[in-house]
Amino acid sequence: MTITTSPRSTAAPAKPLSTPQGAWLVAEREIMTRLRSKAFLISTAILVLVALGGVIWMGIASSTSSATPIAAVGQTASMIPDTGAFDVTPVDSRDAAEELVRDGEVDAAILEDSDSPMGLLVLADEEAPQDLVAALSAAPTVELLNPDAPDFGMRYALGMIFGLVFMMAAISFGTPITTSVVEEKQTRIIEILLSTISARALLAGKVIGNTVLAMGQILMLIAVAVVGLIVTGQTELLQGFGAPLLWFAVFFLFGFILLAAMFAAAGSLVSRQEDAGATLTPVMYLTMIPYFLVIFLGNNPVVMTVLSYVPFSAPVAMPVRLFFSEAQWWEPLAALVIMLVACVLMIMLGAKIYENSLLRMGARVKLREALRG
Secondary structure: OOOOOOOOOOOOOOOOOOHHHHHHHHHHHHHHHHHOOHHHHHHHHHHHHHHHHHHHHHHHHHHOOOOEEEEEEHHHHHHOOOOOOEEEEEEOOHHHHHHHHHHOOOOEEEEEOOOOOOOEEEEEOOOOOHHHHHHHOOOOOOOOOOOOOOOHHHHHHHHHHHHHHHHHHHHHHHHHHHHHHHHHHHOOHHHHHHOOOOHHHHHHHHHHHHHHHHHHHHHHHHHHHHHHHHHOOOHHHHHHHHHHHHHHHHHHHHHHHHHHHHHHHHHHOOOOHHHHHHHHHHHHHHHHHHHHHHHHHOOOHHHHHHHOOOOOOHHHHHHHHHHOOOOOOOHHHHHHHHHHHHHHHHHHHHHHHHHHHOOOOOOOOOHHHHHHO
16 A cells, blocks of 8 residues: 655745835834724814814904994094094983993093093093003103014914924824833733844834824814814915914924934833833923923024024924014025934934843833943
């Protein structure tokens, strides 16, 4: 009896993934994981509603008249400064003026008074409007050397908007990178991942995935703001916002990549979530300090010029300067070149720390040891 045996089939060894393939797989996993998260979807919806509500509120506030209602008896209406600050209702007699004041339809009334040095009498219920008293008082002539200087309130508001959006987006998308890296080390999954893809591919995938999500959210907020400004008729404000918004999106892209590499490197230095706070603190400071500097020192042109070239604060300071036409055409380009150089250097530094610290378990890895490898 002859027994024939078939040759044993041997499976070919798995071909290791290339760096682009591995980076894309990690990025896809990061994106899909966040998109499946209800917390992420709810927070994004809340941000969109807040942005839309803010734009609508600005439209209502700008269209609502803030003029002080007053009544004017006889020829006194011609003595009120025509600045748009007062809504004047002409009346024929003092009795009619008193009735309007008592009913609350006007805040005050102006009458002729021969005993007054200015020949006017301000009639009010409990307290006279200070803006009306100031407008009717004698004041010296004022000449401004810089009449077109930007309003500090508007500068403060823009710095808060750009700074808050940058800071919140950087923290909300950067912190999960650190958490993910620490979790992979703590559960030893990192050893399995590194047997399939390189550490650089793993780092690149995490940075790319979260950058795509962050940019998607930023572009969504910009689109909502643009649509809201158009619908509410604030086209003049939109014309001034166009270039600053585009430059903010560009600077945010590279600024977030810069911070994302730092968030990943910070996570690779520890093996437990409890220890991540110590390594995250410096990155948090670099994310938050530019916001506060632009808010509190935004009216200082020298400080704002310097901040517009610093990579961590350029995404906030440069759009503000562009909105007020304080930056030359070449300045955002120069700041972007500095940002790109800093981005490349930080990615190289972060990749080195990441590679040298991923497989080191236990106590927190010191930065010097991670750099030395």
